[in-house]
Amino acid sequence: MDGGIFQLDFMTLDDVAEVGRVERRCFANPWPQSAYRRELRYPEQNCYLVLRDLTGDGRRAEHSSTATGWRGLTRIVSSLTRKHDDPPDRPGVAGFAGMWVMYEEAHITTIGVDPVYQGQGLGEVLLAALFEEAINRDAARLTLEVRVSNRVAQRLYEKYAMTVQGVRPRYYTDNGEDAWVMVSRPLRDPSFLALFDDRRRLLMRRMDGRLVDSPHLPFDTAIPATESVE
Numbered sequence: 001m002d003g004g005i006f007q008l009d010f011m012t013l014d015d016v017a018e019v020g021r022v023e024r025r026c027f028a029n030p031w032p033q034s035a036y037r038r039e040l041r042y043p044e045q046n047c048y049l050v051l052r053d054l055t056g057d058g059r060r061a062e063h064s065s066t067a068t069g070w071r072g073l074t075r076i077v078s079s080l081t082r083k084h085d086d087p088p089d090r091p092g093v094a095g096f097a098g099m100w101v102m103y104e105e106a107h108i109t110t111i112g113v114d115p116v117y118q119g120q121g122l123g124e125v126l127l128a129a130l131f132e133e134a135i136n137r138d139a140a141r142l143t144l145e146v147r148v149s150n151r152v153a154q155r156l157y158e159k160y161a162m163t164v165q166g167v168r169p170r171y172y173t174d175n176g177e178d179a180w181v182m183v184s185r186p187l188r189d190p191s192f193l194a195l196f197d198d199r200r201r202l203l204m205r206r207m208d209g210r211l212v213d214s215p216h217l218p219f220d221t222a223i224p225a226t227e228s229v230e
C-alpha cells in the first residue's frame with residue numbers, strides 16, 4: 001500500500017532514537033546511537049537525512065494489524081485519553097540516509113527505509129537527495145559499499161548508473177560477507193546530470209504529490225508530476 005505524506009529533512013539529535021528504531025528493523029548490525037550523535041557534530045563533512053511521515057499512515061496501518069495483547073491495549077487506552085488539544089505526535093521517521101563528503105569524494109554510509117514503507121519510492125527519494133547534495137557540494141563522484149547478496153539495494157543504485165568497481169572481502173562482521181564497492185559516474189558529466197534529471201522527474205511523478213517541500217533542503221519537489229519524460 002502506498003500511503004502517507006512525506007518530507008525530507010536534515011537529521012537532528014532529536015531524531016537519533018527514532019532512526020535507531022528504524023535502523024534495527026533494517027539492518028543486522030545497526031550503528032550505536034552514539035555514532036549518529038558524533039556524526040551530527042560535523043555537518044560540514046557529512047550529510048544525514050530523514051524522511052518523515054507527516055501523516056503516520058504506514059505505521060498506523062501496521063499497528064492496526066499487529067497491535068494485539070498488552071501493547072494493543074495500552075495504545076487504545078492512550079488514544080482514548082489523549083485530549084483534542086494535545087500536541088500531535090512528532091512525525092515518525094520512515095527512512096534515513098547519510099554520506100560523508102571529503103574533498104571530491106562523497107561516500108554513502110547508510111540508507112534504510114522502515115520495512116512497512118518499503119517499495120513505494122522512498123529509498124529512491126533518499127538516494128536522489130544524497131546525489132543532489134553531493135552535486136551541490138561539488139563532489140566528483142559518489143561511492144558506497146553494499147552486501148553482495150543485497151540485490152534490492154544494488155538495483156536501486158544501478159538505477160542511478162552506479163556500477164561495481166571492486167570488492168572488500170569479508171567486510172561485514174556479522175556474517176563475514178563480502179561488500180561490493182559501487183561507484184557513480186562523474187557527477188559533473190553533463191550526460192550523467194541529464195540522466196539524473198530524468199530519474200528525478202520520474203520519481204516525482206511516482207510520488208504524485210506525496211512528497212512535500214522541504215524547508216531546509218535544496219531538494220526540489222516542484223517538478224510537475226505530469227511533465228513528460230523521454
Ligand SMILES: CC(C)(COP(=O)(O)OP(=O)(O)OC[C@H]1O[C@@H](n2cnc3c(N)ncnc32)[C@H](O)[C@@H]1OP(=O)(O)O)[C@@H](O)C(=O)NCCC(=O)NCCS
Pocket residue numbers: 026027111112113114117118119120121122123124125145146147150151152153155156159
Ligand atoms: C534498499 C532500500 C533502501 C530500498 O528502499 P525502498 O523504499 O524499498 O525502494 P524504492 O521503493 O524506492 O525502490 C527503488 C528501486 O529499488 C529497487 N527495488 C526496490 N525494491 C525492490 C525489490 N523488492 N526487488 C528488486 N528491486 C527493488 C528497484 O530498482 C526500485 O526501482 P523501481 O521501483 O523502478 O523498480 C530498502 O529496501 C531497505 O531499507 N533495505 C534494508 C536496508 C538496506 O539494505 N540498505 C542498503 C544498504 S547498502
